[in-house]
Amino acid sequence: MDRPLSRSMPGRAVHADGQVAVARSLPEESPVALVFDGTTQAVMxxxxxxxxxxxxxxxxxxxxxxSIAEIEAFEEVSHDRGIEARLWLRADRSKRLLARRRAMAGPVGCGLCGIESLDQALxxxxxxxxxxxxxRLDVARATDALSRLQPLRxxxxxTHAAGFLQPGKGVVVAREDVGRHNALDKLIGALAQAGTDPATGAFVLTSRLSVELVQKCAFAGCPALIAASAPTSTALRLADEAGITVAAFSRDGGFDLYAHPERVLSGVADVA
Structure with missing residues (x-):
């Protein structure tokens, strides 16, 4: 069944001179279980x-x-309390995922059980x-272009949004979600299913830039992140090591450049 992305909810708007009944359209959140070969990997x-x-x-x-070729089948199953996203993987990838799960299982209370989780974090x-x-204009106009593709916002x-910018074309596809990480995952999935190579453009985000977003960008093979807000210092260090250009505070025609500015400051002429 199709679930609504938003619902109208009643409330009261309170001001210095009184209060009034209001109805606001608010975004929905649902638990989504990501299930691989019958085993739940995460619930978001x-x-x-x-x-x-x-x-x-x-x-x-x-x-x-x-790669998307390693997915054999996909099924979306809706339940009263949430959604299951079921993926079945190609046999070789399924075996590697099973081995990874076994490697992560261990005795509780040994004092070392958190090491693998810490390693995964970085x-x-x-x-x-x-x-x-x-x-320069590609970057300066990026968040304004993304703003025009956010109907749920x-x-x-x-809600947050993630968009894919291609040089000279602007933001060509966008996805929205209450979670900034989810919005980027949805964008990466949409590009993969459309056969669009993330290496040909930049990800544009409405949020701050954290470590997880840099990690997702690197694994997707996208060379640049453009954000409306600030990066963390750790995210910048990781971006620099991974070869990813970071432009932050992109709004009102300006931006800050951090890691790998040469992709923008290359002498290529701006197109008005």
């Missing part, structure tokens, strides 16, 4: 739309698969060596 609270994109993007950005990232070049004022 997400906006209940573009679930196939979300599942594929999560599998790619978390390193569960390395896991080694692939190096992104794409030669994609962005003009316009309705609720409560």
């Amino acid at each position: 609270m997400a906006t209940p739309g573009d679930i196939a994109d979300f599942a594929v993007g999560f599998a790619l950005s978390e390193g569960i698969i390395s 896991r080694p990232l692939p190096t992104v060596d794409a030669t994609t070049v962005l003009s 316009d309705q609720t004022r409560a």
